[in-house]
Amino acid sequence: SYVLTQPPSVSVAPGQTARIPCGGNSIGTKSVHWYQQKPGQAPVLVVYDDSDRPSGIPERFSGSKSGNTATLTISRVEAGDEADYYCHVRDSSSEHVVFGGGTTLSVL
Amino acid sequence: QVQLVQSGAAVKMPGASVTVSCKTSGYTFTSYYIHWVRQAPGQGLEWMGIINPSGGRTNYGQKFQGRVTVASDTSTSTVYMDLSSLRSEDTAAYYCARSLGDSSSMDVWGQGTTVTVSS
Numbered sequence: 431s432y433v434l435t436q437p438p439s440v441s442v443a444p445g446q447t448a449r450i451p452c453g454g455n456s457i458g459t460k461s462v463h464w465y466q467q468k469p470g471q472a473p474v475l476v477v478y479d480d481s482d483r484p485s486g487i488p489e490r491f492s493g494s495k496s497g498n499t500a501t502l503t504i505s506r507v508e509a510g511d512e513a514d515y516y517c518h519v520r521d522s523s524s525e526h527v528v529f530g531g532g533t534t535l536s537v538l
Numbered sequence: 539q540v541q542l543v544q545s546g547a548a549v550k551m552p553g554a555s556v557t558v559s560c561k562t563s564g565y566t567f568t569s570y571y572i573h574w575v576r577q578a579p580g581q582g583l584e585w586m587g588i589i590n591p592s593g594g595r596t597n598y599g600q601k602f603q604g605r606v607t608v609a610s611d612t613s614t615s616t617v618y619m620d621l622s623s624l625r626s627e628d629t630a631a632y633y634c635a636r637s638l639g640d641s642s643s644m645d646v647w648g649q650g651t652t653v654t655v656s657s
Contacts, residue, residue, distance in 0.1 A: 431600070463643035465583075472633055472650050473575075473583065478643035516583050520641035525597055527573065527585040 432521035434530035441536040448504040450533045452517035455498060460519040462500040464493055467532075468513045476515075477502060504535070512537045540564040542572075542634050542648035549654045555622040558651045560634035567615040568592035570636040573644055574608060574619045578630040586632075588640060589617060597640075624655045 435453040442448040452462065462480050465473035475484050477493035480500065490505045504511055517530040545559040560572060574586040587598035591610040598606055607620045617634060632651045635644035 461641055461643075465644075467583075472647040473635075473644075474647070475643050475645050478645070484645060514582075518583075518643070522641075524600075525640070526599055527588070529575075529583040529585060532582040 431524065431526070432519070432528050434517055434519060434528055436515075436517060436530040436533045438531070439534045439536060441538055442504075442507050443538045444507055444509060446507055448507050448511070448535055450502040450504075450515050450535065452500045452502070452530045453498055454500075454519065454528075457498050457500055457519065458495055460522070462493065462495065463518040464491075464502045465516045465518065466511075466513045467516065473516065507535075507537055509537050511535060540636075540646050542636060542646055544632075544634060544648040544651045547652040547654070549656065550624050552625055552655055552657055554624050554655075555620060556624060556653050557618055557620045558632050558634075558653070560617045560619070560648050562615045562617070562636070565636075567610075567612060570638055571640055571642075572608075572610070572617045573635045573637060574606075575633045575635060575644075576630040577633070578627070581630075584630075586619070588637075590640070591617065621653075624653075626655050629653065629655045 464477040466476045467473040476491045481493040492503045514532045516532045541563045543561045568591050573588045586602050589596045589608045610617045634648040637644050
C-alpha cells in the first residue's frame with residue numbers, strides 16, 4: 431500500500447521559516463493536500479492541489495513539490511502556528527486516501 | 539454557510555456496533571463526496587472510507603472492509619457511518635469531511651464524534 435512519510439516533529443523560532451516535508455513514491459503524479467490540526471479541534475485545510483490556498487488561509491502558508499517530496503512551507507512563523515500538520519493524497523491504484531503520519535510543529 | 543454536524547459522543551461495549559451521523563447543510567448534497575476519517579488518542583489521521591451521495595457508491599479502507607458501512611440519505615442530506623464488532627482499539631474521534639472529487643481536498647470537516655469502546 432502507498433505510504434506518505436513525514437518527520438514526527440519540526441521546531442522553528444518565531445519569525446523564521448518552517449518546512450515540513452512529505453515523501454512518497456511518484457508523489458509528483460498526485461495532488462497533495464495539507465491540513466493543520468490544533469489540539470481538540472478538527473483538521474483545517476491549509477493547502478490543496480500541491481500549492482493552492484483556500485480563502486482565509488494566510489499567504490505565509492505555501493506548498494511545493496520536487497522529486498518524491500512535497501513540502502509545506504510556513505513563512506514568518508507565529509506562536510499560533512503550533513499544531514500538527516498532515517499531508518494527504520489519493521492512491522490511484524487502490525483508490526484509497528492516504529495520510530502522512532503527521533508532523534508536530536513547535537515554535538521555540 | 540456550509541456545515542457538517544455530527545452526532546454526539548457514544549460509549550459502546552466490545553463487540554457492539556456504533557452509528558455516527560453527519561448532517562450536511564449549505565450546499566448541494568449530491569455534488570460532494572463525504573469521507574470518514576478517525577483519530578485514536580494521540581495518534582494521526584486514518585482514512586476509513588468514502589461515499590458519493592450521487593448514486594451511493596462507496597469505497598472502504600482495507601483495514602475496515604467487512605466492518606464499516608457508509609450510507610447516505612438524500613432526503614435529509616445526511617451520511618451515516620456504521621462500524622461493527624467494536625474493540626478497544628476503535629476508541630477514537632471520528633470525523634466526516636467533504637470533498638469535491640474523490641482525489642480532491644477535504645475542505646470542510648465535521649466537529650468530530652468521540653466513540654469510546656469499554657467494558
